[in-house]
Amino acid sequence: MRITLLVAAFLITTFTFASENDWGRTGHRATGEVAEQHLTKKAKAQVRELLNGMNLAFVSTYGDDIKSDPAYRKYNPWHYVNLEPGETKYTKEKANPKGDLVHAINHSIAVLKDKNATKEDKEFHLKLLVHFVGDLHQPLHAGRGEDKGGNDIQVRWFGDGSNLHRVWDSEMINDFDMSYTELAHNTDVLSKKEIRNIQQGSVLDWMYESKELANRVYDSVETGEKLGYQYMYEWFPVVHDQVQKGGLRLAGILNEIYK
Numbered sequence: 511m512r513i514t515l516l517v518a519a520f521l522i523t524t525f526t527f528a529s530e531n532d533w534g535r536t537g538h539r540a541t542g543e544v545a546e547q548h549l550t551k552k553a554k555a556q557v558r559e560l561l562n563g564m565n566l567a568f569v570s571t572y573g574d575d576i577k578s579d580p581a582y583r584k585y586n587p588w589h590y591v592n593l594e595p596g597e598t599k600y601t602k603e604k605a606n607p608k609g610d611l612v613h614a615i616n617h618s619i620a621v622l623k624d625k626n627a628t629k630e631d632k633e634f635h636l637k638l639l640v641h642f643v644g645d646l647h648q649p650l651h652a653g654r655g656e657d658k659g660g661n662d663i664q665v666r667w668f669g670d671g672s673n674l675h676r677v678w679d680s681e682m683i684n685d686f687d688m689s690y691t692e693l694a695h696n697t698d699v700l701s702k703k704e705i706r707n708i709q710q711g712s713v714l715d716w717m718y719e720s721k722e723l724a725n726r727v728y729d730s731v732e733t734g735e736k737l738g739y740q741y742m743y744e745w746f747p748v749v750h751d752q753v754q755k756g757g758l759r760l761a762g763i764l765n766e767i768y769k
């Protein structure tokens with residue numbers, strides 16, 4: 511009996527963490543680390559003070575860590591954004607009233623800009639902002655609601671059971687097997703102009719970009735398909751680009767707030 515309970519506890523823990531790990535720890539941290547490399551001196555000093563000495567990579571997984579605490583349940587829908595089937599435009603009226611990823615990022619930015627917000631509140635929302643800008647660049651976090659951003663699309667990953675969302679959250683990044691610093695320090699060399707171009711636009715523009723990419727990701731598999739090296743070869747470069755883009759945009763947001 512005790513063994514059964516232990517096994518059940520293990521399975522629940524394993525699958526809970528496996529399915530709710532978002533970009534995965536490595537992806538989130540690499541995004542934070544890329545952003546660190548592009549902060550202005552002023553922004554870096556402000557960030558360091560707000561985070562009591564920690565850096566963006568360190569706090570990037572906080573948004574997932576609080577999911578296990580029922581006190582933070584209201585933030586669960588903030589990790590993704592779905593448009594209704596056939597809908598191509600995001601409107602506040604049709605948005606999830608409980609909040610979504612677009613609201614999450616804009617709200618966190620507003621708190622950081624608010625002169626009347628407490629330091630504690632700013633610290634909390636800076637940690638959330640780092641996490642959510644990462645999530646926005648995992649295309650399936652702007653995927654379709656009917657399959658929960660690919661969570662309901664079962665596939666095989668190197669022979670094991672998985673789903674499309676998980677392949678994009680963590681399977682590819684984990685199988686590439688680089689640390690978050692290695693990933694963040696092996697990024698495309700971009701000119702100042704290219705960086706500025708990536709940083710341009712609004713949170714909504716970036717959401718539409720992810721949604722477009724999500725459509726390509728949906729077309730990249732059939733339900734039940736066996737995925738492995740070939741899928742990695744074709745799509746890991748996209749994951750890598752998305753991590754870099756997320757980091758550059760996060761730096762752009764913070765440099766703008768602390769200019």
Ligand code: ADE
Nearest residue numbers: 590592650651655658659
């Ligand atoms: N994670 C959980 N539900 C989701 C959804 N509907 N879309 C994207 N990611 C999700």
Ligand code: ZN
Nearest residue numbers: 531532533679
């Ligand atoms: Zn996810």
Ligand code: ZN
Nearest residue numbers: 532573589645
């Ligand atoms: Zn998340």
